[in-house]
Amino acid sequence: xxxxxxxxxxxxSLVASGDPDLLEIVALSLRVSLSxxxxxxxxxxxxxxxxxxARFRGRGIVLxxxxxxxxxxxxxxxxxxxxxxxxxxxxxxxxxxxTPGAMILAQTILIAPIVAALSRQVxxxxxxxxxxxxxxxxxxxxxxxxxxLWDARYALLTVGLAGFxxxxxxxxxxxVVGGNIDHLTRVMTTAIALETSKGxxxxxxxxxxxxxxxxxGVNAAVQALRMTAARSAYV
Amino acid sequence: xxxxxxxxxxxxxxxxxxxxxxxDVRSLTLQLGGTAILDGVDLSLGAGGCTVLMGPNGAGKSxxxxxxxxxxxxxxxxxxxxxxxxxxxxxxxxxxxxxxxLLRRSVAANLDFVLRARGKDRDRRAGLLDHxxxxxxxxxxARLLSGGEQQRLALAxxxxxxxxxxxxxxxxxxxxPASVAAIEAIVGTARDAGTRILFVTHDTGQARRIADEVVFxxxxxxxxxxxxxxxxxxxxxxxxxxxxxxxxxV
Numbered sequence: 001x002x003x004x005x006x007x008x009x010x011x012x013s014l015v016a017s018g019d020p021d022l023l024e025i026v027a028l029s030l031r032v033s034l035s036x037x038x039x040x041x042x043x044x045x046x047x048x049x050x051x052x053x054a055r056f057r058g059r060g061i062v063l064x065x066x067x068x069x070x071x072x073x074x075x076x077x078x079x080x081x082x083x084x085x086x087x088x089x090x091x092x093x094x095x096x097x098x099t100p101g102a103m104i105l106a107q108t109i110l111i112a113p114i115v116a117a118l119s120r121q122v123x124x125x126x127x128x129x130x131x132x133x134x135x136x137x138x139x140x141x142x143x144x145x146x147x148x149l150w151d152a153r154y155a156l157l158t159v160g161l162a163g164f165x166x167x168x169x170x171x172x173x174x175x176v177v178g179g180n181i182d183h184l185t186r187v188m189t190t191a192i193a194l195e196t197s198k199g200x201x202x203x204x205x206x207x208x209x210x211x212x213x214x215x216x217g218v219n220a221a222v223q224a225l226r227m228t229a230a231r232s233a234y235v
Numbered sequence: 236x237x238x239x240x241x242x243x244x245x246x247x248x249x250x251x252x253x254x255x256x257x258x259d260v261r262s263l264t265l266q267l268g269g270t271a272i273l274d275g276v277d278l279s280l281g282a283g284g285c286t287v288l289m290g291p292n293g294a295g296k297s298x299x300x301x302x303x304x305x306x307x308x309x310x311x312x313x314x315x316x317x318x319x320x321x322x323x324x325x326x327x328x329x330x331x332x333x334x335x336x337l338l339r340r341s342v343a344a345n346l347d348f349v350l351r352a353r354g355k356d357r358d359r360r361a362g363l364l365d366h367x368x369x370x371x372x373x374x375x376x377a378r379l380l381s382g383g384e385q386q387r388l389a390l391a392x393x394x395x396x397x398x399x400x401x402x403x404x405x406x407x408x409x410x411x412p413a414s415v416a417a418i419e420a421i422v423g424t425a426r427d428a429g430t431r432i433l434f435v436t437h438d439t440g441q442a443r444r445i446a447d448e449v450v451f452x453x454x455x456x457x458x459x460x461x462x463x464x465x466x467x468x469x470x471x472x473x474x475x476x477x478x479x480x481x482x483x484x485v
Contacts (some may be wrong), residue, residue, distance in 0.1 A: 019349060101458040129336060130338075131305055131427065132301075133327075133332065135305075135306055136304060136306065136325065136329070136330045137349060137352055137396070138325055138326045138353075139352055143352050147348065150340075151338055151339040151340070215254070232376040232379070233339065233376045233377075233379050234339045234340070234376060234378075
């Protein structure tokens with residue numbers, strides 16, 4: 001409990017002082033996780049929409065795999081990305097290992113299945129409602145997917161948020177491919193892990209509190225947007 | 236409403252395809268879950284006018300409309316829109332559902348979506364909305380409209396596609412008298428502009444007001460088809476007589 005009080009005080013003083021190291025870590029955390037979320041949405045949303053609207057042999061297996069991939073262990077993803085990006089790996093020539101780029105790649109792989117699986121469910125529910133009308137309008141598949149993605153945009157924000165939440169809180173993958181290098185690849189979670197291992201629990205807790213506040217802030221912003229949309233019956 | 240906004244069928248087509256009518260339905264069957272919903276429907280529709288499809292609950296009216304529109308494949312029999320299969324004829328028809336399915340967008344955006352998807356001139360939006368009395372609500376969220384307004388928007392979307400045949404599945408069910416009158420007026424205008432109307436209703440009074448012809452469906456079959464002027468005073472079939480007399484038809 002003493003640690004907790006001390007941590008709150010430290011967190012406040014760190015934020016109030018505008019500690020440049022802290023700001024650098026926060027900025028990198030947001031940059032990596034938001035980039036990964038954006039990339040995962042670019043990949044996952046069309047994939048989710050495609051599976052939501054298509055009927056094909058083996059679709060059930062695809063759904064099982066998509067859902068199962070939501071539980072990818074971060075360390076395993078980190079290891080796989082590490083193997084591919086290491087100097088002797090197939091993507092070693094990119095020189096990405098121990099850079100924010102590698103961390104973005106690892107987090108993208110981690111959360112793209114989450115975005116795809118959750119958006120598939122959201123879009124399939126909407127498609128059930130729209131399908132007959134869309135067939136009556138003689139829409140192409142592309143038009144159907146475009147309309148579903150647009151009309152489900154506020155629900156999909158929550159999906160994106162789930163991806164962001166997973167990414168920003170993740171430590172296993174980014175520490176393997178990023179290496180937790182000071183001023184280069186150190187993010188909130190890896191910094192917390194480091195301070196914990198050093199025994200500086202108040203600082204670790206303070207960083208944790210800041211991370212929680214950041215996550216809460218992003219969630220609150222999206223929730224406010226959703227409530228505005230709900231008032232207009234756009235949800 | 237301007238002529239450009241509500242063009243008559245064929246007016247915008249540079250090279251007009253053969254007309255969609257007559258419709259010829261022979262021995263049409265539809266089985267769902269082992270039950271015969273449509274059980275040998277024979278039906279013919281010529282060009283022009285408004286045909287009202289009537290019948291008791293469960294007679295198969297709505298499903299017949301969906302089969303004719305190409306949304307459901309029949310189990311047996313044939314449907315020929317002047318030689319074309321239903322799915323091929325779908326783009327030249329429009330179906331207004333009993334419960335309108337509106338996009339989660341504004342009134343104007345709902346209409347724009349259809350105009351864009353079907354390659355129509357988006358300048359027609361204002362005229363179409365004025366035609367259905369929703370010009371002043373263009374910016375409102377479509378799903379916050381009243382039931383009658385939602386149905387009028389669905390009708391405007393249907394008319395935006397310049398359908399040769401307009402299929403309506405109980406579009407006025409649960410609406411107040413003013414909304415019913417507004418929708419009947421819009422449908423009447425479309426009919427006068429040359430659009431063929433096939434209108435499903437339970438409302439005998441409404442059928443008397445709008446029908447040129449009546450098809451009475453009973454137990455998945457056409458019990459009777461004939462001009463409205465003859466059907467209402469002297470229905471030829473027993474189920475139709477019972478129905479018009481307000482007796483339970485099973």
